[in-house]
Amino acid sequence: MGHASTYEPKTKLGMWFDERLPVARMMHGQFVEYPTPRNLNYWWTFGGILVVCLAIQIVTGIVLAMHYIASPDEAFNSVEFIMRDVNWGWFLRYTHAVGASMFFVAVYIHTFRGLYYGSYKAPREILWMLGVLILLLMIITAFMGYSLPWGQMSFWAVTVITNLFSSLDMVVPGLGTSLVQWIWGGYSVGGPTLTRLFALHYLLPFVIAGVVMLHIWALHMPGNNNPTGIDVKTRGDTVPFHPYYTIKDGFALVVFLLVFFAIVFYAPNWLGHPDNYVPADPLQTPPHIVPEWYFLPFYAILRAIPNKLLGVIALFGAIAILFFVPWLDRSKVRSTSYRPIFRWFFWLFVLDCLMLGYLGAQMPEGIYLILSQLGTLYYFGFFLLIMPLVGIFETPRPRPGSITESVLGRPLPPDRTANPAARPEVVK
Amino acid sequence: MKALAESAQVTDGPNDKGEMFKRPGRPSDRFPAPFPNEEAARAANGGSHPPDLSVIAKAREGGPDYIYSVLTGYKDKPGDMEMAPGMHYNTAFPGHQIAMPPPLADGVVPYTDDTEQTVDNYAKDVSAFLMWTAEPKLEQRHMLGHRVIIFLFVFAIIMFLAKKAVWKRVNKDHPPTEA
Ligand code: HEM
Numbered sequence: 189m190g191h192a193s194t195y196e197p198k199t200k201l202g203m204w205f206d207e208r209l210p211v212a213r214m215m216h217g218q219f220v221e222y223p224t225p226r227n228l229n230y231w232w233t234f235g236g237i238l239v240v241c242l243a244i245q246i247v248t249g250i251v252l253a254m255h256y257i258a259s260p261d262e263a264f265n266s267v268e269f270i271m272r273d274v275n276w277g278w279f280l281r282y283t284h285a286v287g288a289s290m291f292f293v294a295v296y297i298h299t300f301r302g303l304y305y306g307s308y309k310a311p312r313e314i315l316w317m318l319g320v321l322i323l324l325l326m327i328i329t330a331f332m333g334y335s336l337p338w339g340q341m342s343f344w345a346v347t348v349i350t351n352l353f354s355s356l357d358m359v360v361p362g363l364g365t366s367l368v369q370w371i372w373g374g375y376s377v378g379g380p381t382l383t384r385l386f387a388l389h390y391l392l393p394f395v396i397a398g399v400v401m402l403h404i405w406a407l408h409m410p411g412n413n414n415p416t417g418i419d420v421k422t423r424g425d426t427v428p429f430h431p432y433y434t435i436k437d438g439f440a441l442v443v444f445l446l447v448f449f450a451i452v453f454y455a456p457n458w459l460g461h462p463d464n465y466v467p468a469d470p471l472q473t474p475p476h477i478v479p480e481w482y483f484l485p486f487y488a489i490l491r492a493i494p495n496k497l498l499g500v501i502a503l504f505g506a507i508a509i510l511f512f513v514p515w516l517d518r519s520k521v522r523s524t525s526y527r528p529i530f531r532w533f534f535w536l537f538v539l540d541c542l543m544l545g546y547l548g549a550q551m552p553e554g555i556y557l558i559l560s561q562l563g564t565l566y567y568f569g570f571f572l573l574i575m576p577l578v579g580i581f582e583t584p585r586p587r588p589g590s591i592t593e594s595v596l597g598r599p600l601p602p603d604r605t606a607n608p609a610a611r612p613e614v615v616k
Numbered sequence: 617m618k619a620l621a622e623s624a625q626v627t628d629g630p631n632d633k634g635e636m637f638k639r640p641g642r643p644s645d646r647f648p649a650p651f652p653n654e655e656a657a658r659a660a661n662g663g664s665h666p667p668d669l670s671v672i673a674k675a676r677e678g679g680p681d682y683i684y685s686v687l688t689g690y691k692d693k694p695g696d697m698e699m700a701p702g703m704h705y706n707t708a709f710p711g712h713q714i715a716m717p718p719p720l721a722d723g724v725v726p727y728t729d730d731t732e733q734t735v736d737n738y739a740k741d742v743s744a745f746l747m748w749t750a751e752p753k754l755e756q757r758h759m760l761g762h763r764v765i766i767f768l769f770v771f772a773i774i775m776f777l778a779k780k781a782v783w784k785r786v787n788k789d790h791p792p793t794e795a
């Protein structure tokens with residue numbers, strides 16, 4: 189948005205349209221000319237990949253919904269019917285199921301990228317918070333989707349997770365129980381629960397699509413951050429989005445799809461759990477209830493805390509705290525590349541999340557429980573103590589004078605350096 | 617396939633008089649269930665419900681290997697073990713007590729060639745068959761997979777070269793020092 193449009197409609201019809209509804213002008217401005225920092229690395233390709241992931245989920249999901257039957261007696265068999273008798277049904281379902289996992293792989297990389305390069309700092313706080321909102325919606329959507337095949341794991345995951353709300357009984361007696369029964373639409377997880385999960389699973393991805401549009405709008409106001417974390421100062425710091433980043437994003441996307449479809453065709457059940465091929469049986473609890481891999485770190489946090497209510501608060505807190513990151517970080521420097529101390533804490537945080545993921549799949553006892561508790565402590569400590577304190581006490585490493593200097597690897601001669609005072613005008 | 621299916625009698629209907637009738641099977645029919653309902657199945661099997669085996673090979677950790685191990689896992693129980701009534705000792709089954717009596721025995725089914733008629737060979741065939749019923753599209757999936765992966769691989773190389781070619785222009789068309 190922060191640059192003048194050079195869009196010239198070439199045909200009469202184009203001109204006629206442009207005066208009435210300048211969509212083409214907007215698209216040209218935002219996705220062709222859009223000045224993009226010239227030094228973006230491959231970590232910046234995941235935003236585009238995520239858009240494609242969402243599109244794949246919506247397209248495969250809609251076709252699956254044409255054959256799927258949301259009833260406890262039929263759901264499991266209808267999924268098997270899709271796998272056997274619907275033309276290309278196996279491809280649709282495996283793409284949707286593997287697609288959900290790949291979506292989370294991409295979104296976690298995208299989020300850690302934002303954390304590493306300080307992309308949440310001013311003026312991108314709203315952009316970041318919309319991202320966190322998307323993450324929350326994705327988690328809810330995927331949880332609901334996983335319930336739909338109505339296998340053993342589906343059923344028991346729904347039972348365990350919805351039951352979490354009953355912990356509110358500890359605050360107001362009866363409140364939690366009433367809430368849970370309201371969510372279930374009855375006294376146990378059953379038909380009414382499944383149909384509402386399906387209705388919402390259909391709805392939420394479109395809500396996500398709407399928030400993604402706002403997310404990209406909020407991105408295009410200040411423009412992209414970049415690996416140096418330094419603001420764009422001159423035109424020369426940028427290149428037009430097309431063709432430079434369309435081709436780079438395109439290449440990254442093809443490599444991503446290569447991995448994606450290698451899993452779909454050769455190991456589609458690798459990321460799933462065998463118990464979900466057993467039809468749901470409300471009378472038989474599986475010995476070991478585990479969620480999908482992408483929820484494991486959160487599950488570990490939930491179970492690390494012996495008190496049920498506090499565990500639930502920690503679970504929601506683990507996401508909610510992300511909303512406050514722009515204000516928790518007190519550093520003046522965006523990019524972690526120039527933060528010698530924070531860097532260590534950042535990578536330790538990544539390891540911590542991986543460890544919590546591993547622990548989420550283990551029984552919460554003995555050493556596993558103790559490690560989960562330490563992991564949870566570090567998770568929250570990272571945001572609440574390390575981010576504010578390191579930001580205040582750390583001395584950042586010297587940064588290049590501009591994006592261009594960092595690309596060239598040497599300072600520019602003084603006469604060629606743009607006057608920083610003229611900065612906003614130059615970019616606009 | 618068709619002849620095999622016709623050898624089974626399938627209940628179909630109701631016809632226009634509202635009655636159920638028997639007819640020879642077709643390949644698109646389900647396998648006829650051995651028990652009319654779950655209660656009958658439990659009664660015949662010491663209280664345990666024999667599971668539907670259509671997707672069993674995907675529903676167990678280890679898949680067909682696990683099935684093979686269960687089928688060949690019937691052994692004499694260790695002397696000190698207490699067995700529940702009607703249960704059979706099995707090395708592969710969780711808990712080592714299974715309600716299913718040993719389903720295979722040497723020589724029960726003749727092979728059309730001179731394959732040895734052993735439990736071991738039967739168990740291999742049964743687990744391979746159950747893997748097929750669990751994943752009837754597996755072969756088709758792999759065939760298509762080869763093509764898709766080769767296509768994407770070539771596409772990735774082309775995209776990589778295109779990206780390099782485009783980015784070569786960047787310093788010429790957009791000099792980094794331009795104010
Ligand atoms: C469906 C999910 C999402 C989509 C489609 C999406 C899309 C995008 C796109 C296209 C970009 C620009 C390209 C790039 O920087 O990679 C972007 C940037 C960004 N996204 Fe997302 N995003 C999603 C989820 C998230 C989440 C969960 C977060 C954080 C919690 C987030 C935070 C950010 C930030 C901070 C930027 C700016 C990065 C920068 O310029 O340095 N996004 N997003």
Ligand code: HEM
Nearest residue numbers: 245246249250252253256281285288330333334336337393
């Ligand atoms: C954010 C996007 C989405 C995510 C993360 C997601 C996730 C999931 C997951 C994890 C499953 C379970 C797959 C399995 O193990 O079988 C599932 C199933 C399903 N989803 Fe989605 N989904 C998304 C969008 C959609 C949309 C837009 C629709 C419909 C319009 C849809 C319709 C379905 C249906 C019908 C099933 C049941 C069939 C099956 O299990 O394969 N999904 N989804």
